[in-house]
Amino acid sequence: MVERVFDMNLITFNLVVNILSFVKLTEAQCYKNGTCVCHCADCSSGCQSCSPGWSGSTENFCQKANTLYQFYSMNSENINVLDGNSNTYEESKDSSPFIRVHLKESKVISRLDITIQLVAGNEYSVYVKDNKYATEDDLKCNTFTYNGVGTIQTIPFVCKQPLEGKYIQIVTSLTSTLRVYEIEQFECTNGSFGYNCSDICPNSCSGQCNKVTGRCACNTGFWGTHCNKTCPMRCKAKLCDSASGDCVDCVPGNYGLGCNGQCSPGCQDICNTTSGSCQCKQGFHSADCSQQCIENCNNRFCLQESGFCASCIPGKYGNFCNANCLGDCDGNCVQTTGLCGNCAKGKYGFYCNETCHKNCEGNICDRATGKCSDCVKKAYGLYCNETCPRNCDGDICDRVTGRCKQCKIGYMGDTCLENCPDHCKECSQDGYKCNRCEDGWYGVKCETRCQESCGGNTTCDIDSGWCHVCSVGYFGNFCEQKCSDNCDASYMCDKITGNCRSCKAGKRGPFCAESCSEHCRNLSCSMNESCINGCEDGWFGPQCKYKCNYALRSCAKCKFIDDDDEPVCIQCSDAWFLNGSKCSECPRNCSLCLSDSKCHECKNNHFYGKTCNLPCNAACRNKTCDITGQCTLECENSKYGTKCDQDCPVGCRSCRNALLCLSCEDGFNKNCERCDNNVTCRKGEMFDNIDTITKKDKNVIHAGIIDDT
Structure with a gap:
């Protein structure tokens, strides 16, 4: 039987405080600037006591949180053990007494x-x-055995390992009363640590410090248990060991635990950050490259360990290159003995003090005997003191026998004193075979003429006599066959097959024996009959065999677009217009239009208007006018004006304007005045044709004067 003892007023007070401070309990923390969130009962007048659920140093504003304070489920029993009040308790007097509390969530x-x-x-x-009724050993936090006098104590139960669950159950081994006052789990807020959470994590901690010991990972530049020490200035990136303060790495140019040592100027790269040793620059030696190589070392290069020269400057030998070479050396002598490795150019002998013959190639001879390694042109012999025959090609002969290596063109024999056979431009040195014939000849000794139909200066193969190329109009190995008459004479046909390279206009096929489609533009087609320049207007297809107006109604010009199987019209027949890719009929009297509402030209020039729906004025000669209605020829019926819609003066057969007659009616004189007594006069015909008026007459007319003369 579990008994609950509690103070109702206290529970009500605690509940209100819990509601007001729950968020603070979970989020409370101390900041790196040394201030903390206050969890005191009264934060306005100094911290005298802590709020329910909080404890710890009042100087630090109560940073010790009881994370189980009122952390019970709504249907939990024994909630007095989580009320933060040590005066209330839960009690069990059963035969196997236990106290169990149901937490708000697993913890x-x-x-x-x-x-x-x-x-x-x-x-x-x-x-x-998590299982309400389970009591397995692996769920047991710990056990405490008491052998003293009965008393009320707060016992710390440290779990053998962290356990997670939503039920906490206390069990006793004896059949006696079990009375529990409080179950608490304390934890410092983020940023505080210590037994009473009285200490604040150092500002140099990276992240949170340990809430018990205050240990933390240090920010860059700090070390120590509480990160309160500064890394040495020469630590690279201010990084040092958080325990010892030793630099992880040094700023380039420094070494040692505190990076206080400076690398030698002779270091090639950064020195070892522990010892200061390094790879030396050229000209320095020793472990830390602090010593300079001596000047006689070639390029100031010496061994790092000993300082011995790797090689000497010319003329010196010895470990430190401080002795002179023993002879006329080409560059260096042997560093250990002083003897020349090679003699200077033009010298030989043990000490390189003898002179080579002047005809030695490159002025070089054997060091021991003085024999030339090779001779200059025109010379031969062991010492190059003999002259080669004059017809040796390049003036070069065997350096021992004097035999020409090769003859100049046109000569043969060991000494190249004999001429090659007739028509032979170049022959073998023994004279057996010509290597190159004069144009028009072939054979072993160039004794046979090439075919006359060979092209290229009548040249042919030196062995077979086959023509290299044929003259225009011939083919075959010997160019003995004629090309087709239909081959384009500007090009040779194929030398082997006789196939035409290009055909005359209108012909196609390998031998140009077939005709192109008559509708190919310019009668030009390829070997497979495809028209090269496209089709004549009104035809389409690769061979231009199909009429556009058979495929597309009233289409005068069409073509294929990309890979479509159907042609597309690009120009319509007269009196039709292109509507998208199809042809539509123009208005009735149009001969050329851009749309069904805009004519560009009217049929027979007898109509005018946007759709050619208006007839030309009957006074226009031949009843013809342009699309605006203006007459294209002269006016008739005594009319004048651009549209022949104005009347000439009485008596005028034709006029220029209302004042100037060009010809008169019968019965009127040349001044278009009526004749007397109704006598017929025909003077009015004098100016029937305005084109016959002379310049002088025109000037008179413009002046308004007509003379009888």
Whole structure:
């Protein structure tokens, strides 16, 4: 039987405080500037006591949080053990007494502080679990055995390993009363640490410090248990060991634990950050490259360990190159003995003090005997003191026998004193075979003429006599066959097959024996009959065999677009217009239009208007006018004006304007005045044709004067 003892007023007060401070409990923290969120009962007048659920140093504003304070489920029993009040308790007097509390949610438990009424000889066990009724050993946090006098104490239960669950259950080993006052789990807020959470994590911590010890990972530039020491200035990137303060690496140019040593100027690269040793620049030696190589070392290069020269400057030898070479050396002598490795050019002998013959190639001879390695042109012999025959090609002969290596063109024989056979431009040195004939000849000794139909200066193969190329109009190995008459004479036909390279206009096929389609533009087609320049207007297809107006109504010109199988019209027949890719009929009297509402030209010039729906004025000669209605020829019927719609003066057969007659009616004189007594006069015909008026007459007319003369 579990009994609950509690103060109702206290529970009500605690509930209100819990509601107001729950968010603070989970988020409370101390900041790196040394201030903390206040969890005191009264934060306005100094911290005298802590809010419910909080404890710890009042100087640090109560940063010790009881994370189980009122952390019970709504249907939990035994809630007095989580009310933060040590005066209330839960009690069990059953035969197997236990106290179990149901948490609001599952929680990880490492330690619990439990205030309990202890009974001598009793064993108390604490379980953390998700299964309400489970009591397996692996769910047991720890066990406490009490052998003293009965008393109320707060016992710390440190779990053997962290346990997670939503039930905490306390079990006793004896059949006696189990009374529990409080179950608490304490934790410092983020940013505080220590037994009473009285310390604030250092500002140099990276992230949070350990809430018990205050240990933390240090920010860059700090070290020590609490990151309160500064890394040495020469640590690279201000990084040092957080425990010892030794630099992880040094700023380039420094070495040692504190990076206080400076690398030698002779270091090739950065020196070892521990010892200061390095790879030396050229001209320095020793482990830390602090010593300079001596000047006689070639390029100031010496061995790092000993300082011995790797090689000497010319003329010197010895470990430190401080002795002179023993002879006329080409460059260096042997560093250990002083003897020349090679003699200077033009010298030989043990000490390189003898002179080579002047005809030695490159002025070089054998060091021991003085014999030339090779001779200059025109010379031969062991010492190059003999002259080669004059017809040796390039003036070069065998350096021992004097035999020409090769003859000049046109000569043969060991000494190249004989001429090659007739028509032979170049022959073998023994004279057996010509290597090159004069144009028009072939054979072993160029004794046979090439075919006359060979092209290219009548040249042919030196062995077979086959023509290299044929003259225009011939083919075959010997160019003995004539090309087709239909081959384009500007090109040779194929030398082997006789196939035409190009055909005359209108012909196609390998031998140009077939005709192109008559509708190919310019009668030009390829070997496969495809028209090269496209089709004549009105035809389409690769061979231009199809009429556009058979495929597309009233289409005068069409073509294929990309790979479409159907042609597309690009120009329509007269009196039709292109509407997209099809032809539509123009208005009735149009001979050329751009759309069904805009004529560009009218049929027979007898109509005018946008759609050619208006007839030309009858006074226009031949009743013809342009699309605006203006007459294209002269006016008739005594009319004048651009549209022949104005009347000439009385008596005028034709006129220029209302004042000037060009010809008169019968019965009127040349001044278009009526004749007297109705006598017929025909003077009015004098100006029937305006084109016959002379320049003088025109000037008179413009002046308004007509003379009888």
